[in-house]
Amino acid sequence: MQEKILILDFGSQYTQLIARRVRELNVYCEIHPYNHFPQPDESVRGVILSGSPYSVRDAQAPQADLSAIKGRLPMLGVCYGAQYLSQQFGGEVRPSATREYGRAILSKVVANNPLIAGLSDRTQVWMSHGDTIVKIPENYRIIASTDTVPVAAFQIEGEQTWGIQFHPEVYHSTEGKQLLKHFVVDICGCRQQWTPDSFIESTVRELRDKIKGDKVLLGLSGGVDSSVAAELLHKAVGDQLVCIFVDMGLLRKDEFESVLKSYESMGLNVIGVRAGDKFLADLAGVTDPEKKRKIIGRDFIEVFDAEAQKLTDVKWLAQGTIYPDVIESISVNGPSATIKSHHNVGGLPEKMNLKIVEPLRLLFKDEVRRVGRQLNVPADILGRHPFPGPGLGIRILGEVTAEKVRILQEADKIFIDGLKESGLYDQVWQAGVMLLPVQSVGVMGDERTYENCVALRAVTSTDGMTADWVHLPYDFLAKVSNDIINRVKGINRVVYDISSKPPATIEWE
CATH class of the missing domain: 3.40.50.620 (HUPs)
Known part of the structure; x- marks a missing residue:
């Protein structure tokens, strides 16, 4: 039977990242909504409660029935998950004096606690919360603090239940993966066999x-x-x-x-x-x-x-x-x-x-x-870049014709081949050319032209949900622009799209 970790999702933007970090440890995990999670069977070794865009103090805050898990399986509450474990069982959560967002230095209060043992005494972590835990229930023990967050991590006495106010899954928590390994491998006993x-x-x-x-x-x-x-x-x-x-x-x-x-x-x-x-x-x-x-x-x-x-x-x-x-x-x-x-x-x-x-x-x-x-x-x-299902049909803005397809195919080939020849292709998550419904005046030789404009698009991303434009070298862009205008009949202008997602999208349609 495949052993696994369950992640209860309270809607955090980081939930998928927690799953990816656990899987990088060769441990299988599944994400389930907090209100639709399955009854744990013998394959479940532990549970992680995610963060959330909500405050635990909100009337509409997500509420989960943890009776089948708490005290029976190892559990780790992250950010909202930690605040929920505190608020629901007798603690108190209030708005922070200032929003705690960004890097913080974590200090161990209980050095030998299995969740944080082996971490540096002052390790960098990433905070992202507007509330803070001001009081914990009687049987909870603080195991780590920061200069501004006294309850940065806690454990419930007599249970394998922990809460942490920071995000171990993000890059800025420098020993976050080690902390997750302590929970998943050392505490939950997962054998790291999911390869x-x-x-x-x-x-x-x-x-x-x-x-x-x-x-x-x-x-x-x-x-x-x-x-x-x-x-x-x-x-x-x-x-x-x-x-x-x-x-x-x-x-x-x-x-x-x-x-x-x-x-x-x-x-x-x-x-x-x-x-x-x-x-x-x-x-x-x-x-x-x-x-x-x-x-x-x-x-x-x-x-x-x-x-x-x-x-x-x-x-x-x-x-x-x-x-x-x-x-x-x-x-x-x-x-x-x-x-x-x-x-x-x-x-x-x-x-x-x-x-x-x-x-x-x-x-x-x-x-x-x-x-x-x-x-x-x-x-x-x-290694192929993602390509939209409707193909060039949504990279031709306006009506699609055979001639427009030909023009776009030629321009796109020059751009993609250029990325490969310059060793830039693998540094880009997705690239392509958009044929715009815009014609502009140009000069070729002694003649004036009135032809099409294309936009080059190249972005970096991990999953397409967000993306940033790639800072391609000016020399490369100059060569690609020159090659497209000289070799593709019907194009006399090339522009480069420097919009990020959000607010723009990767494709133009």
């Missing part, structure tokens, strides 16, 4: 048991998630897996051919479908971004379904869903109000009467890549 190898072994076994002799259908995109999902399924059920790769006419230049070749080298059974004419015809005259997305999504389902109908005995539809998608669908505040329609092939399972299989639904993106490396998925696929 890419162990994940592959257990997942392949589960897939074989679930699928048996049935056929599985998977829509490939050329991206990391669907490619690793395909390799896992292929390892489990071999030729029972049939993959369909649809060319919507909105892929990057020569991408259809190069990706198909990569998949063939992996030994996958892939059906390549060229359907660009259909997509472009249906997009003619459409300028609204959401309408474009819906048309692309609808056409994809129609093309995919038509190809699937040629097959027999297909019982399963595989999807490259990953753990952040799962967390989003069961979030503290309920499912997201606006999940973009292209994230998964919505509607297909019902239309084709298929059961869903999601081999990556337990993994974060960086874990998907580690599993992919273990499965020998080609490096060019594993």
Whole structure:
């Protein structure tokens, strides 16, 4: 049985980061909303209570029934979690005189406490809270303080229950990972056996048991998630897996051919479908971004379904869903109000009467890549930047035409090839070119031109939720701009997008 840590999510922006830090210790953990967490079974070794944007003093503050956990399993309350453990059991929490946000120095009050033993006597931690614990219950003992926070960490006497007012999961808590290791490994007794190898072994076994002799259908995109999902399924059920790769006419230049070749080298059974004419015809005259997305999504389902109908005995539809998608669908505040329609092939399972299989639904993106490396998925696929489901259709602002696709493909290839040739590609999380609905005057030779403008976009990120623009070298930008204007007929101006997310988004539509 897979041992695990449960994280009860009270809505903190850092909850996923706690999970990632625990998993970096080769310990499996799951995030559950505070109001929908499962009854712990023998696989659960400990529980972490997350932070929250709420104050424990708010009337609408999240309330969790901890009766099945407290005193029975090791528990660690982080920030809001610590304040909740104090307030609910006889302590007192009040607003801080000033908001405690940023670096602080933690001093040990009880040096040999198992949670903080071995940490430096004055170690840097990260605070982010507007309330502070001013009184703890009688059976609670302070184990660490800072200059301004007397109750920075405590333990309940006679229980393996701790609360900490700081965030060990963030980079600025310099020994935070060590503290988490003390809790997860030393206190909870986890054996640190959850590795890419162990994940592959257990997942392949589960897939074989679930699928048996049935056929599985998977829509490939050329991206990391669907490619690793395909390799896992292929390892489990071999030729029972049939993959369909649809060319919507909105892929990057020569991408259809190069990706198909990569998949063939992996030994996958892939059906390549060229359907660009259909997509472009249906997009003619459409300028609204959401309408474009819906048309692309609808056409994809129609093309995919038509190809699937040629097959027999297909019982399963595989999807490259990953753990952040799962967390989003069961979030503290309920499912997201606006999940973009292209994230998964919505509607297909019902239309084709298929059961869903999601081999990556337990993994974060960086874990998907580690599993992919273990499965020998080609490096060019594993290192590929994220690419939007609707492809270049949402990087062409306004109406999509065959000529605009050609122009954008040429410009995009120069930019992406330039990043690779300059050794910059792997330093960027996502990059691409946007074709703007703007024409401007230019001069080429002795002639005036009135042609298109493109915007280059390059960002750094970990999960796409937030992103910052990349400070690409001026010499590199100058060369790319020059090459695009000289080599791509129809473009006479290049700009560089220096907006961060938020407030901007990564894509323009």
